[in-house]
Amino acid sequence: MSDHTSILRSPLILGNKSYSDVTEDVALPLDRSPGKEWWMAFAVSSSMLFLGLAAVTYQVMTGIGTWGLNNTVGWAFDITNFVFWIGIGHAGTLISAILFLFRQKWRTSVNRSAEAMTIFAVICAGIFPIIHMGRPWLAFWVVPYPNLRGPLWVNFRSPLVWDMFAIGTYFTISLVFWFVGLIPDLATLRDRTASNIKKKFYGLLSLGWDGSNRTWLRYETVYLLLAGLATPLVVSVHTIVSWDFATSVIPGWHTTIFPPYFVAGAVFSGFAMVLTLMIIARTVLHFEEYITLHHIESMGKIIIATGGMVALAYLTELFVAMYSGNEYERFAFINRMFGPYAWAYWIMVSCNVLSPQLLWLKKVRTNVTLVFLLSLAINVGMWFERFVIITISLTRDYLPASWDVYAPTLIEIATLIGSFGLFLTLFLLFTRILPMIAIGEVKGVLSYGRASHEAPKAEGRYVSAAHERVPGGVR
Amino acid sequence: MAEFSGPEQVLEAARQAYAKGYRQMDAYSPFPVDGLAEAIGFRRTRLPLFVLVGGIVGALSGFFLQYYAAVISYPLNVGGRPFNSWPSFIPITFEATVLLAALCAVVGMLMRNGLPRPYHPVFNVQRFERVTRDKFFLCIEATDPLFDEKKTLKFLESLSPANVTTVDP
Known part of the structure; x- marks a missing residue:
């Protein structure tokens, strides 16, 4: 983070870039024909997508009897995937809105792709409830x-x-927020490209942006307002998702801790996914000078914090179950830990509670390979968290006579793989068509911590963060 | 229109132009420059008010939709609970508030900025292409009462810009 021995803070973007360099560096991958790595990744992801498409087609034609559900377990794989993907999306909004409100300037390098990730994740999430309806053509x-x-x-x-409203709103706002952020960069691409078709395409999308400072002032105002609106929205979305469970009377679901627990878990899993994608992107597209170790470290710290909240939620849940004296509640948790699905519970605990603790060590936080592996582990762990909550609670509720087991069918697994395929395919296409890094915003932070046109930053983070820009933005 | 290569220069130039009495002018830059909009005499936008109105309309319509469905159009007695069970209408009211406020913010911003805009004279200047890359421009418009082609050109040249051009309408 900041270098306390020097008056100047370490720059956010390395390599002493000029404004023009930023444009060139970010736009370069859009001009080059994609490399071998990109084609390999695209081949894999689109194959996964087609596998998923085939599975979905089959189950829509046949009915959801192709799933492993039974009378006892009516929600399992499908809803797990839904909650998992919605959670992934939340990190994007956190980076773009909450970190913006907190004036965390390092967000500029990662916000564009994190927002894209949000949109794609919400698309993936939305598919699952629609399939679950059985007759998706009546989804309206x-x-x-x-x-x-x-x-x-x-x-x-x-x-x-409520969920339908929350997710519909969330998707719309994320899309709009993303597009507003893209307008100036699309104008940059418009003015840069030599190809006529691309000029038309970017010209149309950039709506005739000319960089006028009247325009910029209104733009910043709206960006701030959108960030302010998106922040409570993102909290509300996962809160409402958690109510899907908490308002029922299933032991293990019926808990008041669910809303904050789910929101923290969502941010936790989302940041893990951002790290996974960013580490791949910076390596494949050579954005090491933009997405620096500092960024990876900062995200690692957020993971420690949210991981801590998740761990606290696990403990609280256990404690309340034991302390409540309610035997069904107590049984639900004993069953989680030592029942037939104990392996899922312990995968969840080791991935979500134990593995992030390694990030306390600076050596680990700054080791890209290790962080990448940890981010994968957290993704897995968070998927299992949803599986543990949703499925295990249902398999054994009040009456032992109605207990049952659940195992996913190949169709369900293929659908999950397909959703990953959709997510990755969309992300790969995004890296080819739109600038992955917010060019305009990065230009604004190039002089961060340097003696420049901005007020001296020596007084410290909060002083510099709160200067002129805030009133300028509010107006 | 004068071209500058750094944010400090254009900011200084804009302040001087404002001090000289020019009001109808605009500054163009690849990223928002702190204080530049203020320097050209642009101080406030009414957008936040518009967003507030959008939010209030969203809240009212969100709540009314539910009230209408549950109380007027199809009242359904579930276990003797009131038809207007307002606490459970809050989440959707909230979502509708955010949705409408945010859409108003974006639509309002585009409208007030005159976007989408298929044509603007500044794009006639070849060098203006670099405004989205690394150059900063200050443009004094012909509608300004003090505008006089020769004098204004001379004034802009006195600001030590990288280049001065006349914009064709």
Whole structure:
């Protein structure tokens, strides 16, 4: 982080870049024909996508009897995947909105791709409930509209309907936020490209942006407002997702701790996914000078913090189950830890609670390979967390007579693989079409910590962060 | 229109132009420069108010949608609970508030900025292409009461810019 022995803080972007260098460096991968690595990755991800498409087609044609669900376990793989993907998305909004509000300038290198990740993750998430409906062509029934069936409305008192609203809003706002951030960069690409078709394409998307400072002032105002609106939104989304469970009476679901627990878990898993993607991107596309070790370290620290919250939530949940004196509640947790699915619980604990502790060591935080491996472990762990909560709680509820086991079928596994395929394919296409790094924003932080046009930064982070830019933005 | 190669220069030039009495001018830059909009005399936008109105309309319409469905259009007695069970209408009201406020913010910003804009005279200047890359421009518009082609050109040249051009309409 900041170098306390020097008056100047260490720069966010390495390599002493000029404004023009930033444009060139970020736009270069868009001009070059994609390398061998990109094609290999694309081949793998699109194969996964097609596997998923085949599986989805089959299960839509046949019915969700192709899944391993039974009378006892009505929600399992599908909802696990849904919650997993929604959670992934939350890191993108956290980086783009919350870190923006906290004036964490290092976010500029990663926010664009993190926001893209959010959008793609929400797309992946949205697919699962729609498939789960069994008749996806009737998915529009979840939207309240005057109809000829009464009119029969959706049940506004149901968290599932709240969920539809929350995720619909979340997707729309993420998309709009992303696009607003892209406008100036699209103009940069428009003015840079020699190809006529690309000029038309970027010209159309950049809406005639000319960099006027009147425009910039309104733009910054709106960016700030959007960040302010997106922050409570992102908290509300996962809160509502957690209510899908917490408002039911299944032991192991019916807990008041769920909203904060789910939000912390979402940010935790999302940051792990951002790290996974960023480490690949910086290596393959050679963005080491933009996505520096400092960025990876900062994200590692956020992972420690949110991982700590997740661990605390696990403990609280256990404690409350034991302390409540409710035997069903207590059994649900004993069953989690020592029942037939104990392996899933212990994968979750070792990946989410134990493995992030390694990040306390600076040596680990600055070792890119290790951080990459840890991020993968957390992704796995967080997937299992949702599986543990959703499936294990359902397999053994009140009546032993109705207990059952659940195992996913190949179709369900293929669908999960397909969602990863969709996610990666979209991300790979994104790296080819749009600038992965927010060019305009990075230019604004090039002089970060240097003696330059900005007020002296020697007084420290908060002073510098709060100067002129804030009132300028608020107006 | 004068071209500058750094944010400090264009900021200084804008301040001088403002002190000289020019008001109808605009500064162009690849990223927002602190204080530049203020230097050209642009101080406030009414956007936040517009967003607030959007949020209030969103909240009211979100709540009314649920109220209408549950109380007026299809009242359904579930276990003797009130039709207007407002606490469970809050989440959707909140989402509708955020949705409408944010959409108002973006649409308002685009409208006030005149975007999408297929044509603007500044794009006629060949060098202006670099505004999205690394150059900074200060443009005094012909509609300014003090504008006089020769004098203004001379004034801009006195600001030690990298280049001065006349923008064709």
